Amino acid sequence: EQENFISDTKTKQIEYDKILEEHKVAVEQLLGKISTTSIAGHHKKVADSAMKSARTWQIFTMISFAITAGFSVYSLLFQEITTLSWPDLVAKFFAIASLGSLTAYTARQAKINQELAYxxxxxxxELKTLDPYIAIFNSHDQELFKKELFPKIFGRNNENKALSGEEYDNFAVQFIEKLMNAIEKREK
Incomplete structure (x- = not known):
C-alpha cells in the first residue's frame, strides 16, 4: 500500500507540475500583455499631453501672427508720411521682425509637439496591436518575433527639439529686452 501510495503521489506530482507549468506560461503571457498595454498607455498619455501643448502653441501662433500683422499694418500704413524718419522706420521694422520671430518660434513649438504626439x-x-498580431504564431516563434522587434520599437531615436526651461527663459528675456530697446528708440 505504501508503494502504491508513493507511486500515485509521484504520478499526481507529475500531473500537478505539468498543470503548474501551463499556468506559469499563461501567467507570463498575461503579464507580458499587461506590460505591453501599460507601456502603450504611457505613450498615449505622452501623445495626449503633446497634442494639448501643440494646440496651445497653435493658439499662441495665431495670436502672435495677428499681433504681428496688426502692428505691421498700423505702424507702416496708418502713419503720416511727413512724420516718418529713418530711426523711426528702423525701430518699426525691428519691432515687426521681433514679433515675426515670436510667431516663428510659436509655430515651431507647435510643430515639435505635433510630431511628438504623432x-x-x-x-x-504598434504596442497595442503587437500581441494580437503575433497570437497566430506558436510561443517559441512569438518569443523570437518579440526579440527581433524589441530594438526596432524601443531603439528609436525620437529627438525632442523643444527648448528646455532655461533656454526658454533666456529666449523670453532676450525677446523682452529687444522689444524694450525698440520702444525706447521709438520714443527718442
Whole structure:
C-alpha cells in the first residue's frame, strides 16, 4: 500500500507540475500583455499631453501672427508720411521682425509637439496591436518575433527639439529686452 501510495503521489506530482507549468506560461503571457498595454498607455498619455501643448502653441501662433500683422499694418500704413524718419522706420521694422520671430518660434513649438504626439500615437498603436498580431504564431516563434522587434520599437531615436526651461527663459528675456530697446528708440 505504501508503494502504491508513493507511486500515485509521484504520478499526481507529475500531473500537478505539468498543470503548474501551463499556468506559469499563461501567467507570463498575461503579464507580458499587461506590460505591453501599460507601456502603450504611457505613450498615449505622452501623445495626449503633446497634442494639448501643440494646440496651445497653435493658439499662441495665431495670436502672435495677428499681433504681428496688426502692428505691421498700423505702424507702416496708418502713419503720416511727413512724420516718418529713418530711426523711426528702423525701430518699426525691428519691432515687426521681433514679433515675426515670436510667431516663428510659436509655430515651431507647435510643430515639435505635433510630431511628438504623432510618434507616440504610432508607438501606442504598434504596442497595442503587437500581441494580437503575433497570437497566430506558436510561443517559441512569438518569443523570437518579440526579440527581433524589441530594438526596432524601443531603439528609436525620437529627438525632442523643444527648448528646455532655461533656454526658454533666456529666449523670453532676450525677446523682452529687444522689444524694450525698440520702444525706447521709438520714443527718442
Amino acid at each position: 510618434n507616440n500615437r504610432n508607438l501606442e498603436v
